[in-house]
Amino acid sequence: MFKVNQDYLKLPGSYLFSEIAKRVKEYSEANPEKKIIRLGIGDVTQPLCPAVIKALHSAVDEMAEADTFKGYAPDLGYEFLRSTIADKVYKPLGADIDKDEIFVSDGAKSDSGNIQEIFDRDVKIAVCDPVYPVYVDTNVMAGRTGTYDAATGLWSDVIYMPCTAENGYAPELPVNGRDGLGKDNRVPDIIYLCFPNNPTGATITKDALQDWVDYANRIGAVIIYDAAYEAYISEEDVPHSIYEMRGARTCAIEIRSFSKNAGFTGTRLGYTVIPKDIKDSDGNTLHALWARRHGTKFNGAPYIVQKAGEAVFSEEGQRETNEQIAYYMKNAAYILDGLKSAGYTVSGGVNAPYIWLRTPDRMSSWDFFDYLLKEANVVGTPGSGFGPSGEGHFRLTAFGSYENTVEAIDRIKKL
Numbered sequence: 001m002f003k004v005n006q007d008y009l010k011l012p013g014s015y016l017f018s019e020i021a022k023r024v025k026e027y028s029e030a031n032p033e034k035k036i037i038r039l040g041i042g043d044v045t046q047p048l049c050p051a052v053i054k055a056l057h058s059a060v061d062e063m064a065e066a067d068t069f070k071g072y073a074p075d076l077g078y079e080f081l082r083s084t085i086a087d088k089v090y091k092p093l094g095a096d097i098d099k100d101e102i103f104v105s106d107g108a109k110s111d112s113g114n115i116q117e118i119f120d121r122d123v124k125i126a127v128c129d130p131v132y133p134v135y136v137d138t139n140v141m142a143g144r145t146g147t148y149d150a151a152t153g154l155w156s157d158v159i160y161m162p163c164t165a166e167n168g169y170a171p172e173l174p175v176n177g178r179d180g181l182g183k184d185n186r187v188p189d190i191i192y193l194c195f196p197n198n199p200t201g202a203t204i205t206k207d208a209l210q211d212w213v214d215y216a217n218r219i220g221a222v223i224i225y226d227a228a229y230e231a232y233i234s235e236e237d238v239p240h241s242i243y244e245m246r247g248a249r250t251c252a253i254e255i256r257s258f259s260k261n262a263g264f265t266g267t268r269l270g271y272t273v274i275p276k277d278i279k280d281s282d283g284n285t286l287h288a289l290w291a292r293r294h295g296t297k298f299n300g301a302p303y304i305v306q307k308a309g310e311a312v313f314s315e316e317g318q319r320e321t322n323e324q325i326a327y328y329m330k331n332a333a334y335i336l337d338g339l340k341s342a343g344y345t346v347s348g349g350v351n352a353p354y355i356w357l358r359t360p361d362r363m364s365s366w367d368f369f370d371y372l373l374k375e376a377n378v379v380g381t382p383g384s385g386f387g388p389s390g391e392g393h394f395r396l397t398a399f400g401s402y403e404n405t406v407e408a409i410d411r412i413k414k415l
């Protein structure tokens with residue numbers, strides 16, 4: 001009789017956002033008269049901008065003509081999109097990234113989950129705590145995380161870097177971290193960083209990120225840098241890409257998305273940058289391995305979607321997507337101000353579309369989730385779903401409509 005992958009069985013409970021969706025569904029079916037406002041999952045609500053829609057229409061028309069029809073896309077991405085990204089994203093930052101180092105995909109979620117496949121099973125991972133759950137879950141699936149302690153929510157073989165109010169939600173080098181067993185096993189091989197951060201909305205300074213790059217190069221680790229929320233950076237001294245740092249080409253992978261900056265959550269497009277200079281201890285390049293993996297497991301993002309992605313970088317596309325970002329950041333400001341005036345301790349929401357708050361009266365994150373759902377009919381995300389240090393915290397997204405955001409905050413203020 002066959003057996004399933006035993007590592008998958010180690011995963012505790014459901015995926016965070018599936019669990020939330022289940023609870024909300026149950027509640028709304030039992031209370032069909034209630035208007036529920038969803039500020040949980042970071043899904044956009046504004047439609048795709050006109051420049052993107054125009055590009056989609058014209059690409060669809062091309063698919064209808066024999067001489068412009070496209071079949072399989074190149075598995076690493078169309079040349080037109082890879083060059084546009086190199087020219088429009090990396091060149092203006094002074095970052096030395098060649099178009100051939102850019103791998104186009106169907107989104108940052110799959111890339112951030114799949115990238116661990118090209119590392120040895122025994123590599124040690126370090127994650128911020130709290131953190132986007134995909135990083136740890138996919139390493140659990142790969143059998144890399146040891147045993148789970150339900151009491152603490154920690155995996156024995158993962159290095160956790162707590163990000164709390166005390167350290168300004170900025171991770172410290174793992175020498176100060178803790179791991180699930182309290183063992184002295186704190187030298188990571190893979191370091192997951194995400195800035196602007198999901199879920200806390202915190203950012204990192206250029207000097208601090210430079211320290212991470214220097215550290216990774218010193219110990220021979222790779223940083224997987226998730227920059228999905230880069231478009232929301234509004235302050236100076238916040239790096240837009242890890243490749244602004246000296247030495248990043250030998251230690252950093254960067255993952256980007258079209259979901260949050262241009263509303264592609266349902267359209268699906270992202271990319272991962274792997275410089276050819278990153279090599280393991282035997283001289284193998286990650287670039288070659290990821291290309292091999294793409295070739296075997298991926299047939300390329302659809303042509304029409306890549307044309308839509310290219311349109312995001314047009315003058316019109318940039319203007320229109322910037323307007324959308326400003327729209328969401330107006331929501332963020334409303335949430336921040338509203339919650340502050342109601343006495344909540346809040347952070348984030350300045351360079352990121354997420355607001356991180358402390359639950360009132362030391363309520364647990366899931367108790368506050370249930371309380372908010374029942375008493376205000378507002379959905380958020382429990383902080384503990386992102387890791388043990390998220391307990392006692394809660395995340396609200398600024399991706400709702402302005403009207404719903406105002407209504408949700410006004411309801412919370414009345415509680």
Ligand code: MLT
Pocket residue numbers: 040041042043109132198
């Ligand atoms: C989130 O809410 O954390 C994100 O939207 C999830 C995702 O991007 O996959």
